[in-house]
Amino acid sequence: MPELPEVETVVTGLRSEVLGNSFHKIQIFRTDLRQQIPSNIADLILNHEIIDVRRKAKYILIHLANAQVLIMHLGMSGKIVIGKNEKPKKHDHIIFTLSSNQQITFNDPRRFGLVITCSTAGIDKLKLFANLGPEPLSSDFTTDYLSKTLKSRSSPIKTTIMNNEVVVGVGNIYACEALFKAKISPLRPANFLTISEIENLVAIIKEVLALAIQAGGSSLKDYVNINGDLGYFQNQLQVYGRANLDCHICNSKILQIKQGGRSSFYCGNCQK
DNA sequence: AGACGTACCTGACCGC
DNA sequence: TGCGGTCAGGTACGTC
Numbered sequence: 398m399p400e401l402p403e404v405e406t407v408v409t410g411l412r413s414e415v416l417g418n419s420f421h422k423i424q425i426f427r428t429d430l431r432q433q434i435p436s437n438i439a440d441l442i443l444n445h446e447i448i449d450v451r452r453k454a455k456y457i458l459i460h461l462a463n464a465q466v467l468i469m470h471l472g473m474s475g476k477i478v479i480g481k482n483e484k485p486k487k488h489d490h491i492i493f494t495l496s497s498n499q500q501i502t503f504n505d506p507r508r509f510g511l512v513i514t515c516s517t518a519g520i521d522k523l524k525l526f527a528n529l530g531p532e533p534l535s536s537d538f539t540t541d542y543l544s545k546t547l548k549s550r551s552s553p554i555k556t557t558i559m560n561n562e563v564v565v566g567v568g569n570i571y572a573c574e575a576l577f578k579a580k581i582s583p584l585r586p587a588n589f590l591t592i593s594e595i596e597n598l599v600a601i602i603k604e605v606l607a608l609a610i611q612a613g614g615s616s617l618k619d620y621v622n623i624n625g626d627l628g629y630f631q632n633q634l635q636v637y638g639r640a641n642l643d644c645h646i647c648n649s650k651i652l653q654i655k656q657g658g659r660s661s662f663y664c665g666n667c668q669k
Numbered sequence: 670a671g672a673c674g675t676a677c678c679t680g681a682c683c684g685c
Numbered sequence: 686t687g688c689g690g691t692c693a694g695g696t697a698c699g700t701c
Binding site for chain 3 (some may be wrong): 399400403431455470471472473474475507509510511524525559561568569570571637659660
């Protein structure tokens with residue numbers, strides 16, 4: 398469920414729900430996520446005002462008045478649900494109860510996600526954040542930056558834009574979608590792209606992510622609503638998950654291949 | 670430094 | 686119904 402737009406959506410929703418509150422209670426059911434949930438988490442975060450909620454790459458950062466930060470990542474299958482959680486469901490690993498009495502539940506079947514804490518000052522020293530590239534929606538992600546970065550990269554452009562050291566937040570879905578819109582084959586070696594292709598790709602990555610955020614990502618429903626309607630942006634996908642269906646532009650069959658262990662979807666006719 | 674394979678874990682789905 | 690295989694929106698680590 399989580400690429401950048403979904404995480405952004407979760408962060409926006411969380412912010413409106415938790416700002417000014419504090420955590421009054423934590424229930425932990427499993428500690429063995431991607432990293433262990435720290436055993437002293439309650440001591441660090443309970444009863445301090447929540448002063449900010451932000452996104453960094455695909456991480457959710459909840460800043461507290463005592464200069465601690467609660468850091469969460471949703472992995473492949475993580476969800477954050479707000480509301481009364483009367484009886485914990487399967488794979489609910491941690492439930493935070495707010496001073497407002499609302500509850501925030503972290504649910505993650507595959508447990509590739511993460512819940513840790515860090516001091517505000519220590520964030521920049523975290524290994525997690527040590528080698529992250531620029532935020533795609535920021536002014537740091539430019540044609541100039543990307544063209545310099547791609548010069549030394551001979552791997553396919555698809556796996557390259559999914560590399561967090563190159564740019565953060567571009568996951569499998571939006572990598573496929575952006576390359577389709579940019580008419581660039583996912584197989585092209587990154588250092589073979591022309592300047593105008595790179596310029597176009599930068600603009601399109603920003604556009605695709607912004608549109609998906611506008612649409613509330615694809616996890617909005619799990620999160621705001623109790624009825625599990627499918628995400629809104631899913632309906633706008635041009636290639637992802639559409640193997641053997643017709644390209645909306647040229648009617649060729651959408652192809653599916655494997656790159657770096659992940660599925661890539663593309664139009665062999667439109668994307669060169 | 671960068672490329673690549675593999676590992677982490679559970680559930681859903683498909684063919685037999 | 687059960688079994689085995691494959692797949693899934695992410696990241697980290699070892700090796701070459």
